[in-house]
Amino acid sequence: MSRPQPIPLVPDGPCVLDQLRGQLHQRLDHIIDTCLHDHAGSSFLVFETALLVLLRSLGQLLVQLFLLARHRHLDLTPWRQGDRYRQADDYAPRTLETSCGPVTYGRTYLIPKHDPGAGVHPLDAELGLSRDSFSPLVIGWFGRLATRLSFRLASQMGGMFLGWAPATATVEEWILGLGRPAYVYLTGGPLPEDDGEVLVIECDGKAAPTATAAELAQRRGRRGRHGKACSCGCQRHRGRARRHRRGRKERRAKGDKSKNGKSATLVVLYTLRRGEDGRLHGPINKKVFGTFSSRRKALEWAREQATRRGFPPETTKTVQVVFDGEECLEKRMRQLFPQAILTLDIRHAQEKLWLAGRQFHPEGSNELRAWVEPLEGLLYQGGVEELLRRLGRERDRISRRGPGTKGKRQTLGRVIEYLQKRVKLMDYEAWRRQDLVIASGVVEGAARYVVGERLDQSGMRWVKDRAEAVLLLRCIEVNGDWDGFFTWAQQQRSEALRNGQPVQIRSKTPTQLPEAA
Numbered sequence: 001m002s003r004p005q006p007i008p009l010v011p012d013g014p015c016v017l018d019q020l021r022g023q024l025h026q027r028l029d030h031i032i033d034t035c036l037h038d039h040a041g042s043s044f045l046v047f048e049t050a051l052l053v054l055l056r057s058l059g060q061l062l063v064q065l066f067l068l069a070r071h072r073h074l075d076l077t078p079w080r081q082g083d084r085y086r087q088a089d090d091y092a093p094r095t096l097e098t099s100c101g102p103v104t105y106g107r108t109y110l111i112p113k114h115d116p117g118a119g120v121h122p123l124d125a126e127l128g129l130s131r132d133s134f135s136p137l138v139i140g141w142f143g144r145l146a147t148r149l150s151f152r153l154a155s156q157m158g159g160m161f162l163g164w165a166p167a168t169a170t171v172e173e174w175i176l177g178l179g180r181p182a183y184v185y186l187t188g189g190p191l192p193e194d195d196g197e198v199l200v201i202e203c204d205g206k207a208a209p210t211a212t213a214a215e216l217a218q219r220r221g222r223r224g225r226h227g228k229a230c231s232c233g234c235q236r237h238r239g240r241a242r243r244h245r246r247g248r249k250e251r252r253a254k255g256d257k258s259k260n261g262k263s264a265t266l267v268v269l270y271t272l273r274r275g276e277d278g279r280l281h282g283p284i285n286k287k288v289f290g291t292f293s294s295r296r297k298a299l300e301w302a303r304e305q306a307t308r309r310g311f312p313p314e315t316t317k318t319v320q321v322v323f324d325g326e327e328c329l330e331k332r333m334r335q336l337f338p339q340a341i342l343t344l345d346i347r348h349a350q351e352k353l354w355l356a357g358r359q360f361h362p363e364g365s366n367e368l369r370a371w372v373e374p375l376e377g378l379l380y381q382g383g384v385e386e387l388l389r390r391l392g393r394e395r396d397r398i399s400r401r402g403p404g405t406k407g408k409r410q411t412l413g414r415v416i417e418y419l420q421k422r423v424k425l426m427d428y429e430a431w432r433r434q435d436l437v438i439a440s441g442v443v444e445g446a447a448r449y450v451v452g453e454r455l456d457q458s459g460m461r462w463v464k465d466r467a468e469a470v471l472l473l474r475c476i477e478v479n480g481d482w483d484g485f486f487t488w489a490q491q492q493r494s495e496a497l498r499n500g501q502p503v504q505i506r507s508k509t510p511t512q513l514p515e516a517a
Helices: 016-036 044-073 077-083 121-129 136-146 151-162 168-178 182-188 213-220 238-246 295-308 327-336 346-357 368-378 386-395 405-420 430-435 441-455 466-477 482-498
Strands: 087-097 099-111 198-209 261-274 280-291 318-323 341-344
Touching: 016 044, 044 099, 044 121, 077 482, 087 136, 099 121, 121 295, 121 482, 136 168, 136 466, 136 482, 151 168, 182 466, 182 482, 198 280, 198 295, 198 441, 213 238, 261 295, 261 441, 261 466, 280 295, 280 346, 280 441, 280 466, 295 327, 318 327, 318 482, 327 341, 341 346, 346 368, 346 405, 368 386, 386 405, 441 466, 466 482
Parallel strands: 198 318, 318 341
Antiparallel strands: 087 099, 198 261, 261 280
């Protein structure tokens, strides 16, 4: 589908509105005639494709009519009060990329009388149009796509439906600009209604691949010209020729990480409501938050949101925190949530039991399963002390002589030490009776979906500040709050425009990572 042609600027005159109305009626009559007199017998695919082009051209005229009517009826009195501005141009042209295609319109341009500041276009300010040369709807569409797809795919997929698309770099810079107010909205946005009586907080982390200093220097440096792969100019042997020019690469040493991953901390908050059957049902009003900033900042966000949702530090309502059992994380959680039930994700305890069992039986064997399952039963039944005694006896039965026995004893010792330090976090039998949460499956799923499926794809290399903007916006989209966020952000921009401030969403500067207090 070809890109829509721009609608040229119409001169502002006494009969222009009537002329535009006449053009619209002619265009609509043409569309109706096209539908009625398709004597060539085109297929529906051909008809619908042509119809979209005609409807877009009709939409362009309608947008132009709307903009001209608003220009005619705009009251400039508030802008001229206080002798602040003077009129520099009564019909300054501008081309705006809309959902129907490019439209050229005119509007009044005012410049300050005394200050050296930038001038303003009152019509743009009244309509909430920033300096991006794209309508807010188009920016919102492509920004939302970019929270789900790569910047290139967002541009390509959006272009499939609009018939045109902004450049990949433009979409990326919109994301960087939209990411600036994202943290403010995630922190102080509207609260969910009709919450449950039990608050659950789950924490986890997920790494995204980041560019090394050498990779950044290579990307930002001057790029040399690539020679032709073949004398004929084809691309078939391009890779082989490039490898020949650069020479042999050094092999990475064992254990070297090519991913250079930087971890994002994810927090999921939701509530549960006890039903007539006595069981807790949910999750209710689930909200996901992630940041590449410090983990402390993510936990402070959780504390603030819990208080806003009616679960302050001194609450008598049930608050449960499910996490991986890391000691420093446990210490911080006890400070922030002194009344909460702290729970070690039972999957982490089970992983330790399987690790211990592999010291005696082969991986995947029936003997290994038979060894571990009774110990898992003790976990679920609240018999952690008995579980530790059994593991201690197994360790003591290992011979102190012979190949590999020292490593087996050390492994079992580490498993026992890990579980002993977390006995208070493993009262699973009591929590199961209360139908509370004993595994952090919700946040682990969020980590795979929110971070993994957008930021951890093949070939991706991020700068943390840029990844932060995508992550925050993706959290908003996953939470189902995109429309509310974009409306709220548009109101902020419109207010700044009405105050005479220059506003542009597109930005080359990434959002600054939030710092912990």
